Amino acid sequence: MTNAADNVVVDIRKLWTVFKNTDGEQVVHRNLDLHIERGEVLSLVGGSGTGKTVLLRQILGLQKPTKGVVEVLGQAPGELSAAGAANVGMLFQHGALFSAFSVLENIAFPLRELKLLPDDLIRHAALVKLQMVGLEPQHANKSPSDLSGGMIKRVALARALIMDPPLLLLDEPTAGLDPEASDSFCDLLRGLHRELGLTVVMVTHDLDTLFDLSTRIAVLADQQVIVSGTAREVIAYPHPFIHEYFLGGRGQRALEALHDKPAPRPEAARAEER
Numbered sequence: 488m489t490n491a492a493d494n495v496v497v498d499i500r501k502l503w504t505v506f507k508n509t510d511g512e513q514v515v516h517r518n519l520d521l522h523i524e525r526g527e528v529l530s531l532v533g534g535s536g537t538g539k540t541v542l543l544r545q546i547l548g549l550q551k552p553t554k555g556v557v558e559v560l561g562q563a564p565g566e567l568s569a570a571g572a573a574n575v576g577m578l579f580q581h582g583a584l585f586s587a588f589s590v591l592e593n594i595a596f597p598l599r600e601l602k603l604l605p606d607d608l609i610r611h612a613a614l615v616k617l618q619m620v621g622l623e624p625q626h627a628n629k630s631p632s633d634l635s636g637g638m639i640k641r642v643a644l645a646r647a648l649i650m651d652p653p654l655l656l657l658d659e660p661t662a663g664l665d666p667e668a669s670d671s672f673c674d675l676l677r678g679l680h681r682e683l684g685l686t687v688v689m690v691t692h693d694l695d696t697l698f699d700l701s702t703r704i705a706v707l708a709d710q711q712v713i714v715s716g717t718a719r720e721v722i723a724y725p726h727p728f729i730h731e732y733f734l735g736g737r738g739q740r741a742l743e744a745l746h747d748k749p750a751p752r753p754e755a756a757r758a759e760e761r
């Protein structure tokens with residue numbers, strides 16, 4: 488029988504994040520707990536400055552907690568070996584492609600940096616990922632400047648997936664995309680989550696993306712996760728931020744769309760039913 492703890496991909500316990508600035512100390516996270524299980528698409532929402540991006544950076548190992556524990560698959564992310572760092576893929580908000588590199592060189596970059604595989608294998612792996620994100624082989628030699636916003640996101644996603652990470656972090660995945668490109672990128676993410684059995688942690692301000700992809704939503708306010716659950720559970724929680732965020736005009740419109748379709752569910756739960 489599988490122990491519930493074996494399924495925990497991200498384990499955050501009693502996390503404190505404190506920055507020293509000109510006005511003194513700023514406490515961003517106070518005793519924050521968050522556990523994310525295999526197969527979840529966990530979305531972080533919260534007001535500006537509540538520490539969503541800092542939390543993603545801590546899961547990626549780019550920033551250390553002031554106090555407390557952040558573990559990915561049982562290890563502190565900052566202490567992972569180069570091969571262990573392959574456990575986490577990150578899609579940055581603006582794609583963050585290298586402009587001097589071709590599409591294929593961008594996708595291959597993390598694998599090339601590892602210096603473990605010969606060039607032809609790296610090229611093959613990058614071409615597989617190009618196809619996986621819905622791009623054609625003829626896009627391989629293009630420069631990022633020749634691509635649309637939607638295509639840049641796809642290339643950045645292919646690069647984030649090049650090492651086959653079990654955990655994918657998404658920072659505003661649909662920001663800057665028009666509604667059609669945004670829907671199509673959500674469809675791609677949903678398909679990859681299902682097919683690859685990924686665990687996903689996402690920060691988004693876009694309510695359509697939030698409701699479309701999340702299996703669980705965690706709300707950051709008052710330096711903590713004040714509630715986490717399905718969209719319906721979170722919206723029912725009495726807190727001024729939640730009221731303003733979800734029940735304002737924008738939230739109401741997204742909610743009406745939500746009522747028309749079934750809630751997304753974790754891939755792990757679906758797999759157990761098979």
Ligand SMILES: Nc1ncnc2c1ncn2[C@@H]1O[C@H](COP(=O)(O)OP(=O)(O)OP(=O)(O)O)[C@@H](O)[C@H]1O
Nearest residue numbers: 506507508515533534535536537538539540541542
């Ligand atoms: N390296 C740093 N040094 C000092 N302060 C920082 C640092 N990184 C983040 N902060 C501060 O921590 C707070 C949380 O930042 P963060 O970027 O995580 O917010 P956020 O929830 O992602 O906000 P937004 O939704 O506006 O992007 C902000 O007040 C920010 O100025």
